[in-house]
Amino acid sequence: MCLWALFKSMAFATSDDGLMRVSLKRKTLNINTLNSAWIKEVVKGINDNNYLTTDIVYLKNYLDAQYFGEIGIGSPPQIFKVVFDTGSSNLWVPSAKCRLSIACYIHSKYRSKLSSTYTKIGTSCKIPFGRGHIPGFFSQDNLKVGNIIIRDQEFTEITKEGSLEFLAMHFDGILGLGFQDISVGQVTPVWYNMIEQGHMTQKVFSLWLNQNPTSNIGGEIVFGGIDWRHFRGEHTYVPVTQKGYWQIDVEDIILATNSTGLCEGGCAAIIDSGTSLIAGPTSVVAQINHAIGAEGYVSYECKNIIHSYGDLIWEFITNGLRPEIICVDIGLCSRNGTHGINDGIETVVDNESWDETQSRESPLCTLCDMIVFWIRVQLKQRNTRERILKYIDELCEKLPNPVGQSFINCDNIPTMPEIIFKIGNRSFPLSPEQYILRVEDGCTSVCYGGFVAIDVPPPQGPLWVLGDIFLGAYHTVFDSENLRVGFAEAV
Numbered sequence: 058m059c060l061w062a063l064f065k066s067m068a069f070a071t072s073d074d075g076l077m078r079v080s081l082k083r084k085t086l087n088i089n090t091l092n093s094a095w096i097k098e099v100v101k102g103i104n105d106n107n108y109l110t111t112d113i114v115y116l117k118n119y120l121d122a123q124y125f126g127e128i129g130i131g132s133p134p135q136i137f138k139v140v141f142d143t144g145s146s147n148l149w150v151p152s153a154k155c156r157l158s159i160a161c162y163i164h165s166k167y168r169s170k171l172s173s174t175y176t177k178i179g180t181s182c183k184i185p186f187g188r189g190h191i192p193g194f195f196s197q198d199n200l201k202v203g204n205i206i207i208r209d210q211e212f213t214e215i216t217k218e219g220s221l222e223f224l225a226m227h228f229d230g231i232l233g234l235g236f237q238d239i240s241v242g243q244v245t246p247v248w249y250n251m252i253e254q255g256h257m258t259q260k261v262f263s264l265w266l267n268q269n270p271t272s273n274i275g276g277e278i279v280f281g282g283i284d285w286r287h288f289r290g291e292h293t294y295v296p297v298t299q300k301g302y303w304q305i306d307v308e309d310i311i312l313a314t315n316s317t318g319l320c321e322g323g324c325a326a327i328i329d330s331g332t333s334l335i336a337g338p339t340s341v342v343a344q345i346n347h348a349i350g351a352e353g354y355v356s357y358e359c360k361n362i363i364h365s366y367g368d369l370i371w372e373f374i375t376n377g378l379r380p381e382i383i384c385v386d387i388g389l390c391s392r393n394g395t396h397g398i399n400d401g402i403e404t405v406v407d408n409e410s411w412d413e414t415q416s417r418e419s420p421l422c423t424l425c426d427m428i429v430f431w432i433r434v435q436l437k438q439r440n441t442r443e444r445i446l447k448y449i450d451e452l453c454e455k456l457p458n459p460v461g462q463s464f465i466n467c468d469n470i471p472t473m474p475e476i477i478f479k480i481g482n483r484s485f486p487l488s489p490e491q492y493i494l495r496v497e498d499g500c501t502s503v504c505y506g507g508f509v510a511i512d513v514p515p516p517q518g519p520l521w522v523l524g525d526i527f528l529g530a531y532h533t534v535f536d537s538e539n540l541r542v543g544f545a546e547a548v
Contacts, residue, residue, distance in 0.1 A: 137165050485530075
């Protein structure tokens with residue numbers, strides 16, 4: 058019997074407190090789904106339709122998005138299952154004009170001819186999805202969320218679902234709850250219209266994801282307030298640092314009582330209900346993989362660097378040579394400059410003619426910088442030279458798997474360390490049971506680490522993406538009026 062069940066019922070509710078609640082379904086997790094989960098690509102600039110989206114956009118798949126609810130578009134409402142995604146800002150569903158894609162036949166499609174409140178827009182667009190973009194065009198119609206009607210909501214009718222990703226989707230589309238700054242075409246997001254049309258007395262929505270796999274309810278999103286039944290204690294609120302995504306600062310990541318080093322000077326983090334994973338810099342995820350015994354990618358280039366240059370790097374660091382030029386001096390990074398790793402201590406560019414793109418394209422340079430960073434972190438923990446170099450060699454065997462999740466031994470879960478995120482001067486620990494994904498495969502259990510790598514360079518990075526693994530542990534409040542996000546222990 059699957060631990061992660063796909064529940065077939067869902068309800069909308071409004072109680073005497075005036076809150077509008079949408080119950081969420083939880084979809085089945087399976088091995089194929091998790092093996093295809095990734096968050097990695099980074100693109101900059103303007104999309105194909107000359108719509109400014111954001112300075113930086115991380116691309117993710119939605120195969121691993123576990124939680125979705127129902128909405129209605131049109132008059133009378135046509136029902137769609139959507140992911141309520143705080144990591145994007147557009148509403149999109151398949152169009153009746155999507156005829157050449159097999160996936161379109163298994164998903165609900167919007168038919169404008171059946172709606173008395175439809176308004177044609179017709180402007181073509183491309184929505185970020187998966188490994189690229191999906192085509193469609195803008196339309197306008199009434200939208201039903203829970204028991205309220207949002208008038209004249211602009212959305213995208215998708216006209217092609219061409220990849221295998223769409224065949225595996227248990228939902229039809231996405232309802233983005235991010236800021237308008239990252240909305241394709243600068244379309245007014247649904248949440249904005251809820252507020253502007255007077256449906257919300259408080260400019261707040263909150264999210265609870267039920268971690269009990271035997272429950273008939275997968276979770277709940279509350280528009281206009283907070284459901285006090287789903288958390289204990291007080292919320293810790295932190296400011297949104299950059300509008301677009303719900304982006305906050307993470308002060309540190311602690312592993313087995315020790316800092317992982319990279320975020321001691323602060324890291325950006327995006328709160329993203331559209332993915333079940335937690336993504337972070339390779340240099341930290343490799344440390345986590347090592348600590349929890351996760352299978353990783355063995356980099357022989359990394360091992361060769363530590364074997365060939367480990368002693369020299371050690372001497373340079375202990376003699377006080379600036380870390381950002383060490384890999385330049387040993388010849389593994391461009392002499393025009395070095396991008397280095399932002400470890401919260403210092404980042405120096407030696408030459409104004411530095412070509413950042415050239416430096417970043419050198420795998421050996423990246424690996425060398427990572428080794429320098431790891432050694433410095435271990436030196437702060439007062440470990441010996443021999444122990445440090447041996448540990449770095451082991452980390453070279455635990456680099457995050459670039460093609461999917463990392464297996465772990467389920468029997469080792471009780472002995473694994475807590476992983477703590479320091480946010481707002483408070484510790485938010487994740488237990489092994491919370492950050493490990495356990496999937497039933499026939500009569501056996503298969504366990505995966507819940508962390509994947511995403512490497513975003515400064516100034517936008519280092520970047521973390523806190524998905525459903527984190528949000529399941531902590532009830533989350535998204536406060537638009539005060540531009541802040543709050544976390545409290547979920548129950």
